[in-house]
Amino acid sequence: MIRKSKSDIRNFLLHLLLSLLGAIMIYPLVWMFFASFKTNDEIFNSVRLLPAEFNLDGYILGWKGNRQIGFNTFLINTLKLVVPTVIFTVISSPLVAYGFARFRFPFHRILFALMLSTLMLPNTVLVVPRYIMFRNFGWLDTYLPFTIPALLATAPFYTFMIYQFLRSLPVELDESAKIDGLGPIGILLRILLPLLKPAIFSAAVFQLIWTWNDFFNVLIFVPSVNKYTLSLGLRMMMDIEAASAWNQIMAMSVVAILPCALFFFFTQRYFVEGIATTGLKG
Amino acid sequence: MKIKPRIREINKYQYWGYLFITPWIIGFIVLQLYPLLASLNYSFTDFNMLNDPRYIGFQNYIRMFTKDVNFSQSVKVTLIRVLFAVPMKIIFALMVAMLLNIRLKGMNFYRTIFYLPSIFGGSVAISVLWKFLFMREGLINRLLSVFSIKPVDWLGNPDIALFTVSLVTIWEFGSSMVLFLAGLKQIPRELYEAAKIDGASLLKQFYYVTLPLLTPIVFFNLVMQTINAFQEFTTPFVITSGGPAKSTYLYAMLIYENGFKFLKMGYASALSWLMFIAIIIITALVFKSSPYWVYYGDGGST
Structure with a gap:
């Protein structure tokens, strides 16, 4: 009894501290969140x-924005940037992984x-030459500087995450599929991809949230206001409004991060597993 | 150990591997290797994107160390920031992870709460929030005044603005915390029991059992967080624009302003390469130091 009450006190104190x-x-x-309604x-x-x-x-005034461009444009732009980037990541990373x-091909190691x-x-080291390159390609003010790198699996984080997960699947699976007459592509599509779903979903979740919040790259590769994403729109609003309409700024900040927060709550197990399996993310 | 020969055996298809990694090979060459080498090349030129690049030898590099006062200032504040924010973040993450590792109901809920700020990363909305919290007439100062503490000029005072801005990063310790939690769960309970039998206090258990076994994770966090900390841009850019008196003028802002505001692409490339070299050296030093303090269960052969 004494022992029990002692550990009860300890638990209570721990809960108190953590809350x-x-x-x-x-x-x-x-x-x-609440300030946005004040x-x-x-x-x-x-x-x-x-x-x-x-x-x-x-929300009402903030959403309209103050130049001709309102937050509905910024939201649509964000989706135009984020959705293809996520889809391409989800296609390319499992292939490379x-x-x-x-x-085990030559030069594998x-x-x-x-x-x-x-x-x-x-990224900061690459941004200047990438800017010059994308400018020569005519890619500025498009979302290609985001979608094409995703298509080419240049973010090793996602590839590595799926790679780690793949390594944990027994090779016997592949072997028996081979005996059944499946080739390398068949093995990937029919056998491994269904098993990889959680890892692929983790990759999608991370890519979605990071691209959604990206500011630095959008600032550099997307100079025109009518192509701005939510992050850029918010920053512009803050510059213009200075200290005047903080309720609008707060409301639009909520608009910018609430989708991510909600998404996180529904998918958080994938976050935690994603980080723990790769041991990555800065 | 068995896996390797087996993979080789089943794959007479081994060359198919190239097909699958082709996207990455193209991406690596075009989007990573080429830009890296191109920026090395640009770093020896005077290039404003209107005229062709003109080679000027090492002048960009000489200029940073001799003429550019902003350079030395931004190196200084960046180093201070890295040295302050990275250890603080790691210590904080470790402490909270230790608390969350205690088996208790509701721990997953706390983990969610502590992790939440981290998902926003360097987002503009969080920077906006931070600015509002720490403005002269912001929430923190008004809360302080409730306890009749004098308002602090969190963002306007050059001596503390860097600290205030760095707090955002420390606040976002979630991913380091998750890594520590995963590591803590792998420490065998028997080790603690053995330590208890030997009469080790909680503090000694931490020092002789927990900490050594977590050093690989500390090491990993240290490397990744340091690389990230060098690149921090959004928060100082949005909150203080590098001010007051350039006290939050981090290195990434220096690169940004030279490259995209003044269109000195050659100089910005030289700055980027210096950062790259600095990161390589620091990472190498951390790696070199690792045998002295990182404990590997398998005897250190990685």
């Missing part, structure tokens, strides 16, 4: 979390090491 820490961690996010006056004059009354002005995981080493290749 306190957790509350501090997400308080800013919760605060932003009037501008209330945002600056009250420290209360909940709004006095739920006011949708921030399969090539590395199941075939060197090529694989090269691919892994690009994990540490800083």
Whole structure:
């Protein structure tokens, strides 16, 4: 009995500590959510979390935007950028991962090491020559600088994640499929892909959220306002509004991150597994 | 051990592998290798994209060290940031992971909460939020005034702006935490039991059991987080635009401004290459140091 109550106290204290820490961690996010329903006056004059009354002005005015271009354009642009990028990633990464995981061709080791080493290749180093290159290709102001790299599996994170998962599937599967007369493509499509679904889904989830939030690359490769994504639109709004309409800025920030947050809540197990299996992500 | 020969055996198709990795080979050559070499080439030129590049030897490199005051300033603040934010983030992630590793109901819920900020990465919305929290008349200062503490100029004071901006990164410790959690779950319970029998206190258990077994993960986090920290751009760009007094003018902003604001592509390429070399050297040093502090269960042969 004594032992039990002692561990009860310990558990209680632990819960207390964790909920306190957790509350501090997400308080800013919760605060932003509720602030988006406040009037501008209330945002600056009250420290209360909940709004006095739920006011949708921030959303209505913010959504219209202030030049001719509103957030509906930014949202559509974001989707035009994100959806093909995710689809291409999901097609290309399993192919490359399969090539590395199941075939031992000459120079396999060197090529694989090269691919892994690009994990540490800083994007910032490549951005200047890539800009010049994409400009010569006529790709600026299109989303090709995002979709084509995805099609060519240049983000080793996803390939490696699926590779790790593939390595955990027994080779006997391939062998018996071969006896049944399947070739390399048949084995991938009929046998391995169905089993790889969780890993592929993890890759899709990561790619979706990172591309959705990307700012630096869009800033550089997409100069025109009518091609801006949500991130760029938000930044522009903040520059123009300066300190005036924080309720609109907050509302549009919520618009920009709420889809990601909801998506995360429904798919979080894939996140955790994705990170744990690759041991990656910065 | 068995797998390798077996794969070879079943694959008389081994050359099919090339077919599957072809997309990556093209991508690697065109989108990674070529740009890397091209920027090395540009780094020896004067190039504004209107005229053809003109070779000027090492002048770009000489200029950074002798004439560009922004260069030394941004190197300084970037190093401070890396040295401050990376260890803080790792320590924080480890501490929270240790707490979450205790078997208790509801741990998955806490894990979700702690991980949530990390999914937003360097997003603009989070930077906007941060700016609002730490503005002079922002939420933090108003909360402080409730406790009658004087407002702090979080973003306007050059001495603390870098700290304030770096807090975002530390706040997003989720992925390091998940890695530590996965590592902690793999430590055999027997080790702790043995330590307890030997009379080791909790602190000693941490120091002699937990920490050594986690060093590979610490190592991995250290490498990846350092590389990322060098590249940080969005948060300082959106929150402070590098100010006040260039106190948050990180290296990525220096590259951005030279390349895309002043169109000095040659100079920006030289800056990029210097960063690349710096990252390689630092990573190599961390790797070199690893035998002295990273514990590998298999005796160190990777």
